[in-house]
Amino acid sequence: MTSADGDGALAAADPAVDSSTALPGLGTLLPPWPGGQLPVGGGDVFVRCTPWTGPVDGGRDGAPRERALYVHGLGGASTNWTDLAALLAVRLEGWALDLPGFGQSTPPPRGRYSIRGHVRAVVDVLEHIRQQPGDAQGQPVHLLGNSLGGLASLLVAARRPDLVGSLTLISPAMPVYRVPPAFSRALLLLLLPGATSLAERRLAGITPEQNVRSMIRMCFGQPDRVPRERVEQAVAEMRARAEQPWADRALAGTMRGLITSYLRVGRANAWRMAGSLQRPALVVWGDRDRLVDPAMAPRLAAAIPDSRLRILEGIGHVAMLEAPEPTARAVLGMLEALPAG
Template sequence: MSEAPPPDVATADVPAARPSATPLPPLVPLLPPWPGEQLPIRGGKVFVRTTPWTGPVGGDGGDAPRERALYVHGLGGASTNWTDLAALLAVRFDGWALDLPGFGRSQPPPRGRYSMRGHVRAVIDVLEHVADRPGDAQGRPVHLLGNSLGGLASLVAAARRPDLVATLTLVSPAMPVYRVPPAFSRALLLLLVPGIPSVAARRMGSITPEENVRAMVRMCFGEPGRVPPERVQQAIAEMRERAEQPWAGHALTRSMRGLITSYLRVGAANAWRAARSLRPPTLVLWGARDKLVDPSMAPRLASAVPDARLAILPRAGHVAMLEDPEATARAVLGMVEETAACRGPRAAVEIPRSVRR
């Protein structure tokens, strides 16, 4: 059932991503999280942060493109994972970053079912909301960016609703590999056993926010020693807030179980089949030092997607948008600018009302 991925991430039979030369604003050190609000979706609410469009650096923005983007975090993450990248991409995008059900400030899903299907449904619901908001870009597809579990959910959402997605950016998406990554304990497979996720959630509740954050930094970052201490403290404060929510442990362990379960799907529900059916222009972006999802998966995925380009960041790990937001922003903007140039002045296609909610 498994296939060995190509051993060399430096070569792939797909185009390399062309970074944009668009001027980007300087990043403010320790930029605070963007404000947000609760948004109704099917079966509940999710918390969504918004990053307003700024227009070009040093320009008046009169004729500048103003489009919309949605950011989807990974397992154990939150909308704040996109704070810096959204600030850079605000030269072109109004941005929305959601907390998936049970993560960040979002309520848990109905009956506590943390399935991949539920996460995909939440992404589609928020895409519809973003596309329908009043403004110049109303009714047009949205640029969708996802990391890890959020990357997988975004891929499936884009395959199901291509009318909603202008471009797709996948940052180390959690594609099925049918084996446990070396950074994980094989005990994670026990999450498939009924009752085990509840036990795991209780055990995780005994880990302090400080221990949790430092372990995540070691696991997710390509160069953990380069993470500023102030950023670590900011993450610890956020983790303390999250730990106060009674469902926090369940959200992580049951979403992991839902992710592993999704790997066992075959047919139309399989993620690799969905990748081969993608219609939007797609950027596959990976950190060469990713310890969670093997970087050799990057060229395999890019080769499977019909209109893909590939970017490998040599010093980044699993969360490139946090580790190297400028390189990530330039890769995203490069794809968007290339797509717009190919389609002409009217780069975005309006969503037919017949397929809207």
């Protein structure tokens, strides 16, 4: 929990408590979960579904069966959540969406990319999930987001707390006012009119293999430990994405939308919204994150009224990919501490 002291500063957030629940093994390379198109806001997004498995020991009677939505980061896709969703399936039936213009989702109406547009897509999917028949019908959904998806998830939870049961933020792209060393300072040019087209042309000159290798170096704390099979899977996915005529525009346009969102002040600022959250939250950060400064982790956790913090040693920007089991244990630990129902 957090509270203000006499100087107006916020006390440190509670450390996350790991669950001791038995988890399924991840000894083999899991294929992506199946999915399909879902109408949202005048368009469609692709959503993958991970079925609930119940406890590893098979004792399903009376076992919690709740719902979760997973939201990927910039340049990512629903497949980023394959392993974590498999682990959390002992408690959670999961949905993972491709944000508009990413993965297998088509561009948003009129091809305009903004953080508000991604937030609207997440809200639409949450409302769809909540309406599905079953034990958890009508109940709030546990929302998990990474990077850009973490920022969007925080904004959703602040604006629509009725839809959210809990919030897990994995290295969320909170507003910063200096460029991380891993980024080219040329990205700031995206704020200029017409710069998105220039960025598209530059992105088009990068091969899928170069793109994947670069992303692994930036996003993983220990790039050399990424299994060869995972690299090959990512390259195949990147090749398929390169064939989409809107792929580079989606990346450049969303990056511009992310940067411009940082300029919002007052109640629309994400840091202000963090302080208004009404749902329990877990903040997960790798101490080798090269994209979003890990020093922001305790600050964000302290800003959220009901929060827990987990810092993962040796891990980078995508803990759900690089450290799925420790991440799953922290998420389950939070959920198990919530009041029943």
